[in-house]
Amino acid sequence: MTSKVSEGVKVLLSFTLSYAILLTSWTGAQEDSKVSEDKPKEVICRNNKCVVNDKEQPLVTKVGESVLWVNHDKVEHTATAEKDSPISFDVFIPKKDGDKPGRSKPVKFTKPGKIKYFCIPHKDVDMEGEIIVKESS
């Protein structure tokens, strides 16, 4: 009798667990697609580096989409396109305020191209990044 009860608990537990895992992964996927469709893509500034998905550079985006910079450093940065870049921008990236990271204004891309950019105060430590803007299909 006792073994039957514990068997039942085991089955119930494993069912609950797999359901929980399924639910978690489904929610994560939903959130991901929402981010890429409605919100600007984000470049993270950390330790005077521009980071996309932990390491990945360049950031690839499309015409009509926007990009902004989120700063976890206690110093200000800029995202400034190189002079020979086909698309020019120069945005100020505020430093973090307490626990709240600084956020730049979004940059919306209106034509395709490959952009190299840098941070004015940290060009000497190679704080730079690259964005590829693809034709929207």
Ligand SMILES: [Cu+2]
């Ligand atoms: Cu900087």
